[in-house]
Amino acid sequence: MELVVSGSTIEAAIQAGLAQLGVPREAVEIEVLDPGSPGFLGIGAREARVRLVVRELVAPSASGLAPEQIEEAVAQAVSGLLTSLGIQATLSIAQETVEGPEERGNYSIWTVRIEGPTAGRLIGRHGRALYAFQTLARAIVARRLGTFIPLVVDINGYRAKRAEALRRLALKKAEQVMATGRPVELEPMPAAERRVIHMTLKDHPKVTTYSIGEGEERRVVIAMRWTSEGD
Amino acid sequence: MQAFLEFIAHALLDDPSSVRIKEIRRGPVVKYFMKVPQAEMGRLIGRDGHLAEAIRQVMRAAAPPQRKVDLRIEPLD
Numbered sequence: 656m657e658l659v660v661s662g663s664t665i666e667a668a669i670q671a672g673l674a675q676l677g678v679p680r681e682a683v684e685i686e687v688l689d690p691g692s693p694g695f696l697g698i699g700a701r702e703a704r705v706r707l708v709v710r711e712l713v714a715p716s717a718s719g720l721a722p723e724q725i726e727e728a729v730a731q732a733v734s735g736l737l738t739s740l741g742i743q744a745t746l747s748i749a750q751e752t753v754e755g756p757e758e759r760g761n762y763s764i765w766t767v768r769i770e771g772p773t774a775g776r777l778i779g780r781h782g783r784a785l786y787a788f789q790t791l792a793r794a795i796v797a798r799r800l801g802t803f804i805p806l807v808v809d810i811n812g813y814r815a816k817r818a819e820a821l822r823r824l825a826l827k828k829a830e831q832v833m834a835t836g837r838p839v840e841l842e843p844m845p846a847a848e849r850r851v852i853h854m855t856l857k858d859h860p861k862v863t864t865y866s867i868g869e870g871e872e873r874r875v876v877i878a879m880r881w882t883s884e885g886d
Numbered sequence: 887m888q889a890f891l892e893f894i895a896h897a898l899l900d901d902p903s904s905v906r907i908k909e910i911r912r913g914p915v916v917k918y919f920m921k922v923p924q925a926e927m928g929r930l931i932g933r934d935g936h937l938a939e940a941i942r943q944v945m946r947a948a949a950p951p952q953r954k955v956d957l958r959i960e961p962l963d
Contacts, residue, residue: 684933735897736944738889739892740890776947776948777944777948779943784948787939787942787944790936791940794932794940795894795897795898798929799897
């Protein structure tokens with residue numbers, strides 16, 4: 656199943672699409688068709704468009720897979736990757752149930768926490784290696800079980816720490832934008848980190864956010880919000 | 887790194903035994919060549935090369951600090 660949606664920003668389009676599909680973000684692949692443009696003073700503004708492709712989801716009731724089976728496949732994939740890379744670490748795997756709308760039932764998200772003194776190498780700059788590691792783990796589990804499992808990997812508590820640092824950065828830069836009236840470009844970040852910035856400032860009364868650049872160069876811009884209603 | 891690539895091959899391919907991995911060192915650069923049956927290339931490369939890029943990223947992160955690594959996935963002939 657797939658859906659093309661538009662919105663004032665990429666994030667807004669994604670949120671609208673997820674609401675329409677009634678699935679968690681972990682369950683879709685997101686392709687940005689048009690990043691949109693805020694225009695200048697509303698002139699030349701263009702909505703962002705994204706395509707959301709729903710991966711085959713595991714509703715615990717419908718997959719026919721026992722949680723123990725999934726947990727075993729996840730453990731084998733992750734420990735196999737770590738061992739083959741010569742990294743010693745401990746794993747803890749948790750199943751978290753996310754409520755979906757009635758007709759689709761609840762979903763499980765599987766979280767793997769990796770802890771170990773040398774595991775930090777696998778985080779990489781801005782967590783890029785961590786997200787790559789997660790991509791591999793997801794692919795291996797999907798291959799083994801024949802269905803996609805929403806799997807989130809964390810290493811040495813990186814995600815929570817990084818999210819907190821990014822929220823502080825977003826708020827500090829928003830202050831700077833308000834003080835100077837000039838847009839601020841952040842350094843390039845992967846999608847998961849840009850999302851934290853977008854989410855932190857999405858309801859901000861004075862500033863707005865959008866992303867520019869492609870691939871590894873993609874970065875968030877924080878700028879004054881121009882409202883057509885005036886204030 | 888060889889062990890890592892072998893693990894990936896076993897975990898993702900139907901016929902991992904036919905995969906050939908070769909490494910070529912040139913100073914601090916090690917380039918890995920992974921030869922895979924044509925029909926299974928897609929399993930390692932993924933949509934738009936997404937998976938191959940993830941394999942490279944993890945290899946780079948796990949490599950010793952002074953070492954540069956790269957990976958090429960090629961069809962077996």
